Amino acid sequence: MMNALILEEMTWVELDAVKDDIELVIIPLGSTEQHGPNTTLATDTVRARAMGRLIGEKFGSKVLIGPTLPIGLSYHHMKFPGTLTFSLETYIKMTRDICWSLKQHGFNKVLFITGHGGNKRPVHEFATEAKKELDMDVYISSMGGSLVKELAAKEDFTDFKGHACEVETSQTMFLAPDHVRYHALEAAKFTDHTLYLDKKYAYDGGVFWDYKEVSENGALGDATRASLEFGEKMNALVVEKISDFISEIILKRG
Ligand SMILES: [Zn+2]
Numbered sequence: 001m002m003n004a005l006i007l008e009e010m011t012w013v014e015l016d017a018v019k020d021d022i023e024l025v026i027i028p029l030g031s032t033e034q035h036g037p038n039t040t041l042a043t044d045t046v047r048a049r050a051m052g053r054l055i056g057e058k059f060g061s062k063v064l065i066g067p068t069l070p071i072g073l074s075y076h077h078m079k080f081p082g083t084l085t086f087s088l089e090t091y092i093k094m095t096r097d098i099c100w101s102l103k104q105h106g107f108n109k110v111l112f113i114t115g116h117g118g119n120k121r122p123v124h125e126f127a128t129e130a131k132k133e134l135d136m137d138v139y140i141s142s143m144g145g146s147l148v149k150e151l152a153a154k155e156d157f158t159d160f161k162g163h164a165c166e167v168e169t170s171q172t173m174f175l176a177p178d179h180v181r182y183h184a185l186e187a188a189k190f191t192d193h194t195l196y197l198d199k200k201y202a203y204d205g206g207v208f209w210d211y212k213e214v215s216e217n218g219a220l221g222d223a224t225r226a227s228l229e230f231g232e233k234m235n236a237l238v239v240e241k242i243s244d245f246i247s248e249i250i251l252k253r254g
Helices: 012-021 043-062 088-104 117-134 149-153 166-175 228-251
Strands: 024-029 063-065 109-114 137-142
Touching (some): 012 043, 024 043, 024 228, 043 063, 043 109, 043 166, 109 228, 117 137, 149 228
Parallel strands (some): 024 063, 024 109, 109 137
16 A cells, blocks of 8 residues: 555645656545435545545555545436535536646646546546547546446345445445444335336436436435445455556556
């Protein structure tokens, strides 16, 4: 384990001294979004922040970890109190501004690691333009259930998970235990009119689901099946997969 290079914890003088060794900047992306009664509104933010640090410890001086964005694209959760969202337009512009800023300091490769699936779309939108506009390589990676489907399939888990569920809650138990409401954990309370439970329509959040229409308590899956043990195991796999991806990005020079 190396010391992670955390931008917010450095002075500009300290950064300037090591800048030329840095090959990639990571920006963790979070959200302020309901996670049922199971975990706090900051769940995605604290998971993403913790992941940034863990990845930083793997790569030391080669990878700079930037600040974690605490608000995401979360329209689908707005009917639950407390959720905040940017518009798609704002999010794309913000992504561009962050990349532009990094470019001014000589950084050409950025990896966004998102704790919230809804943030992928705006980053993808900008990533396709980034090369042309800024001559930068912009990447995005998830950090949750979508990377550990095979591992989760071996557990006694439910079929319709993906948010505030047993997988995400397990990972939160490991990465940010203070954000878990251990005594209030609940399974999804699916509404009786939702199409989400039909396998034809429920695929990876690829369609817009208003969560209030899907689940009365805002959760999917069954968080009562979550465990620290699974959280630790899945998180190790996530770190490994993201690290492999970063090695590829760094190797792909020029
Ligand atoms: Zn989440």
